[in-house]
Amino acid sequence: MAVKSNMPDVLIVGAGGTGAVMAKELAEAGLGVVVLEAGPWHDPQREFNGLEWDMFNPFDSLFRWGPLDRTKAPYPRVRDGIGLLFQTPGVGGNTLHYGANCPRAYIDAIESDWPFRYRDLVPYYYKVEETLPVAVPEVAATKDELFIKGCEAIGIGHVAGPDIRTSGWRMQPNAILPIAEDTDPLVYPATDGCTQCGECIVGCRNPEGTPLERTAKRSTNVSYAPLALKTKHCEFRTGVFVTEVVTEEHEGTLRARAVRYREADGTLKEQDASIIILACGPIETPRLWLSSGLPDNGHVGKYFTTHWFDYISGVFSSEVNMYEGQTSMVRAEFPGYGFFESQGAGPLTFALATSMGPRAVMGEGPWALSGRTWGSALKRRMEAYRRTLMLVVCVDDDGLPESSVSLAPGVSDENNTAPMVRYRASNQTHRKRDWLSRRAAEVLIGAGADPDSIHRADAAPSTVHQHGTMRMGTDPSTSVVSPTGEAHAVQHLFICDTSIFPNGIGGPNPTLTAQAVATMMADGIVRYLSS
Amino acid sequence: MSSPEENALTLRAAAEVFVPGPPHDPTPGAADVHAELFISHYLDFLIPGLAQGLPDLLNELSGTTFEGRSFVDLSLEERTKIFDLLSTHDVEQLRELPLVLGVLSCAAVYGEWTGQDADGALTRRPLGWQLTGFDGPSRGRRKLLRRPER
Numbered sequence: 001m002a003v004k005s006n007m008p009d010v011l012i013v014g015a016g017g018t019g020a021v022m023a024k025e026l027a028e029a030g031l032g033v034v035v036l037e038a039g040p041w042h043d044p045q046r047e048f049n050g051l052e053w054d055m056f057n058p059f060d061s062l063f064r065w066g067p068l069d070r071t072k073a074p075y076p077r078v079r080d081g082i083g084l085l086f087q088t089p090g091v092g093g094n095t096l097h098y099g100a101n102c103p104r105a106y107i108d109a110i111e112s113d114w115p116f117r118y119r120d121l122v123p124y125y126y127k128v129e130e131t132l133p134v135a136v137p138e139v140a141a142t143k144d145e146l147f148i149k150g151c152e153a154i155g156i157g158h159v160a161g162p163d164i165r166t167s168g169w170r171m172q173p174n175a176i177l178p179i180a181e182d183t184d185p186l187v188y189p190a191t192d193g194c195t196q197c198g199e200c201i202v203g204c205r206n207p208e209g210t211p212l213e214r215t216a217k218r219s220t221n222v223s224y225a226p227l228a229l230k231t232k233h234c235e236f237r238t239g240v241f242v243t244e245v246v247t248e249e250h251e252g253t254l255r256a257r258a259v260r261y262r263e264a265d266g267t268l269k270e271q272d273a274s275i276i277i278l279a280c281g282p283i284e285t286p287r288l289w290l291s292s293g294l295p296d297n298g299h300v301g302k303y304f305t306t307h308w309f310d311y312i313s314g315v316f317s318s319e320v321n322m323y324e325g326q327t328s329m330v331r332a333e334f335p336g337y338g339f340f341e342s343q344g345a346g347p348l349t350f351a352l353a354t355s356m357g358p359r360a361v362m363g364e365g366p367w368a369l370s371g372r373t374w375g376s377a378l379k380r381r382m383e384a385y386r387r388t389l390m391l392v393v394c395v396d397d398d399g400l401p402e403s404s405v406s407l408a409p410g411v412s413d414e415n416n417t418a419p420m421v422r423y424r425a426s427n428q429t430h431r432k433r434d435w436l437s438r439r440a441a442e443v444l445i446g447a448g449a450d451p452d453s454i455h456r457a458d459a460a461p462s463t464v465h466q467h468g469t470m471r472m473g474t475d476p477s478t479s480v481v482s483p484t485g486e487a488h489a490v491q492h493l494f495i496c497d498t499s500i501f502p503n504g505i506g507g508p509n510p511t512l513t514a515q516a517v518a519t520m521m522a523d524g525i526v527r528y529l530s531s
Numbered sequence: 532m533s534s535p536e537e538n539a540l541t542l543r544a545a546a547e548v549f550v551p552g553p554p555h556d557p558t559p560g561a562a563d564v565h566a567e568l569f570i571s572h573y574l575d576f577l578i579p580g581l582a583q584g585l586p587d588l589l590n591e592l593s594g595t596t597f598e599g600r601s602f603v604d605l606s607l608e609e610r611t612k613i614f615d616l617l618s619t620h621d622v623e624q625l626r627e628l629p630l631v632l633g634v635l636s637c638a639a640v641y642g643e644w645t646g647q648d649a650d651g652a653l654t655r656r657p658l659g660w661q662l663t664g665f666d667g668p669s670r671g672r673r674k675l676l677r678r679p680e681r
Contacts, residue, residue: 049653049668050667050668050669051642051643051653051668052642052643053638053642053643053644054643054651057638057642058634059573059576059577060573060576073576073577073578074577078623079623079627080623083630138677139675139676139677141672141675179675179676179677180671180676180677181676181677181678181679181680182673182676182677182678182679183679186670186671186673191671195669195670195671195672195676196671196672196675196676197668197669197670197671197672198669198672199668199669202668206670206671207670207671208670323665324672324675325672325675346665347641347659347660347663347665348637348638348641348642348643348659351637351641352634352637352638355549355633355637356630356633356634359615374548374549374611374633375548375549375550375551375555375556375607375611376551376555376556378549378550378637379550379551379556379558379560379662382641382659382662382663383558383662383663385663385664385665386663386664386665
């Protein structure tokens with residue numbers, strides 16, 4: 001369905017976790033919307049095969065970040081102080097690959113740094129939670145039962161969600177359909193809902209035979225994007241890469257009027273729009289901004305945060321089978337520090353998460369070993385894979401100006417100069433990470449893991465979670481976009497992805513908050529255009 | 532410059548650092564699955580010629596660090612030392628090579644490659660699943676589903 005006018009009301013760059021939300025909200029309000037997306041719109045039933053390497057290796061997988069032609073090398077990226085960069089092309093973006101954990105932000109993290117109150121977000125949280133929908137699993141897998149046992153053994157009590165101000169464990173709010181009934185065979189429509197296959201991060205394709213809109217994990221390619229299409233006011237153009245935001249002078253100020261983009265065959269095109277919204281994520285959004293020569297007040301690309309993950313694992317005397325059930329079904333909140341949760345993984349993901357840290361160090365905490373496990377140490381860990389529980393730690397890391405995304409001179413891909421991604425951690429971030437990792441190790445021991453088996457990966461930072469770089473604020477001298485999402489320096493140009501987060505929301509998984517903020521901003525854009 | 536056969540042996544020796552097999556370890560590892568084939572494919576995919584250049588670099592570092600010995604003649608501990616030297620190299624791209632080799636070596640053994648045919652179809656149980664007991668992707672885990680309502 002094409003938008004009838006040659007000039008849509010709104011043009012959105014990126015159809016990932018927030019772009020698709022914007023598209024649905026604005027199209028439902030009657031606006032004409034065009035969405036430009038670098039990747040394809042996958043058919044999970046046909047294309048997703050449940051194999052870790054095929055689905056998300058960084059070289060030539062379905063979810064790798066690179067040219068549509070996957071016989072070509074991935075896009076080069078310059079990294080400094082950071083390990084793997086996760087950027088997923090395609091309608092759905094990083095939600096294709098996420099675990100679908102959808103907690104709200106910690107209240108105090110919003111109240112401290114954001115330009116509006118937590119309570120302002122709450123109605124939009126409810127709306128997104130209902131639309132996706134978000135559900136708390138009513139059945140826990142072994143890995144999650146052990147997590148709860150460990151928490152209670154060391155005095156971490158239960159905390160009721162969804163609005164979090166105090167510490168405790170709770171069941172995971174996931175953007176996953178309610179757990180399906182056990183039918184024979186496990187095929188739609190008899191089976192409708194989550195089949196607990198454990199493949200959330202590999203790309204959800206279940207239940208077998210399901211129509212796209214009833215796929216269990218609610219990535220935006222199966223939830224928001226189909227709803228946007230249903231309005232008949234929205235067009236998705238996939239396989240096109242936006243290379244420039246075009247501006248014009250208007251009454252002494254800069255105003256966005258179009259974007260230039262490259263189609264898969266190399267054809268260059270330009271698309272006008274009344275409003276342009278960037279939803280490309282904290283790496284590509286500042287890259288596009290800087291590549292377009294838009295004004296830089298010294299804050300563009302700065303204050304990148306990642307929750308600097310760590311992975312703590314322990315071996316039990318009986319089977320855990322971490323790959324069974326939703327990737328994570330339980331979590332422990334620690335406002336002021338971050339959180340940790342149970343983490344399911346296939347064998348390759350587990351091997352990589354736990355083996356690629358710095359040089360190994362024998363127990364300097366409640367773990368027998370921290371750092372890399374290469375060689376026979378890795379093989380012994382892998383032999384115990386089915387008896388292992390892994391927890392992932394996410395830190396409320398400080399946004400530092402030196403943690404940044406900038407352009408890398410002399411390095412480019414087929415679109416533009418490549419971005420350089422730099423990450424630095426404050427002393428406080430290190431302390432919080434150590435504290436959370438110790439607590440996670442204690443949970444494992446409390447749950448019955450062999451104390452001599454506890455391993456801390458001390459993993460390098462990655463971009464599984466990413467925020468900041470185009471921070472939102474009321475002061476144009478210290479932020480890039482206003483609380484409405486509109487750029488201070490460029491009228492009619494909005495940003496709605498997690499790059500606008502003024503902080504890492506205290507540590508919780510960012511997608512739900514980003515989607516709530518996008519929904520709130522969509523309301524504002526509708527009001528703005530109607531006035 | 533080394534021959535293709537020598538390069539393959541060097542990459543195999545590199546992969547053994549991460550996932551060793553006999554005689555270094557009792558169970559099958561990178562050498563047993565010919566991980567060098569998997570690794571060289573992806574090295575050249577990233578940067579054409581890297582599957583030749585990286586073995587040359589490892590041998591050069593090995594020679595200067597261990598009195599002219601080639602990389603394949605080093606013990607696993609000595610090869611690890613070469614990677615540690617590489618990971619602190621002045622050139623950023625070279626610092627990343629141990630990570631790239633580690634990822635590819637792990638993937639060669641614990642990924643699905645050893646169970647796939649040339650077209651990518653899974654035709655047998657990969658070695659990594661045998662070593663870990665993983666039973667492979669599933670369309671559902673019945674014991675975790677709700678009981679049907681009567």
